[in-house]
Amino acid sequence: MTLVVETPTWPLHVLVIDSPTPLHRGSPAEFRRRGISLSRSVSGFAALRMLAHEPDSVVVAPTDMTDMAVLDFIEIVVELAHAPVLIGLTATLPDGLVAEGLSRGAAGLVALPLTPSRLASAVGPMRRGHDHAPDVELTCGRLVLNAAEHRVLVRGVEVNFSPKEFEVLQYLMLGFPKLVSLDELVRNFADGDPTHAIRVRITVSRIRTKFALAAPGLPPIIETIRGIGYRIAG
Structure with missing residues (x-):
């Protein structure tokens, strides 16, 4: 990265x-x-x-x-x-x-x-x-995120995300190559309420779906470590 x-x-x-x-x-x-x-x-x-x-x-x-x-x-x-x-x-x-x-x-x-x-x-x-937040460009393998322009590219193809989806993806990329726990995502994106973990799971699922539609055939960009959390694939 x-x-x-x-x-x-x-x-x-x-x-x-x-x-x-x-x-x-x-x-x-x-x-x-x-x-x-x-x-x-x-x-x-x-x-x-x-x-x-x-x-x-x-x-x-x-x-x-x-x-x-x-x-x-x-x-x-x-x-x-x-x-x-x-x-x-x-x-x-x-x-x-x-x-x-x-x-x-x-x-x-x-x-x-x-x-x-x-x-x-x-x-x-x-x-x-x-x-103000600096212009930050994150690159994880085939994935590029530009925070200043609110743009995400996967192999050069732009993928459009909602503000919440963009923030979750950016957070996962900032943690690369480490795993980000579900508990940590809940604290940051679901008001710390563990009963709202489903919100995080739905957001990650939507991100995955958009990547799959934009770049069919690519291996999953977000890996799930069952029962623990998520990680951007290298």
Whole structure:
């Protein structure tokens, strides 16, 4: 596989403040495949010190952060550090807090615990100009995916995919040559709900069908490791 990255500020650094609520589900590799480098800060004050060294970070401030009031923290970060802040929604959510947080400069909302897909969706609209997803071309054998142009070619034949199908295929290609577990795909593309694993299986099945129609006679491009997950064939 070849990976061409033209923008050096990828992945985006996201700093999450500790709180009593579980902060995230998913491994660092899963977040990185979504263009996110995730780190934690033990407190709001520690996060402010970290921002001095990571000025391009996005901050997630849980509504139940304990060392300082979340509204005060949002205001300080926006005015002094000039960093975008997402309000991390938890079960501890006083009436009016979200509206007040947005009025003080918060850039948006994201529910905790964070998942790679949930966080990627939240930071997408507020990426700074130099932090947009780089033009990435992935090549796995006879398969080429161009993220910037939203194009997939198999032996030179273009195959059209829905946005969700494209994202799942890209995720599998980013994992090449390793296997990607079904659990990992569920966390990223089915809201982490194991009862929705069928959604992932249906999406993979549709991808396979489109490849078969576009390039009949080719061996399967996506291999199934029964009971475990999927892998792009070499």
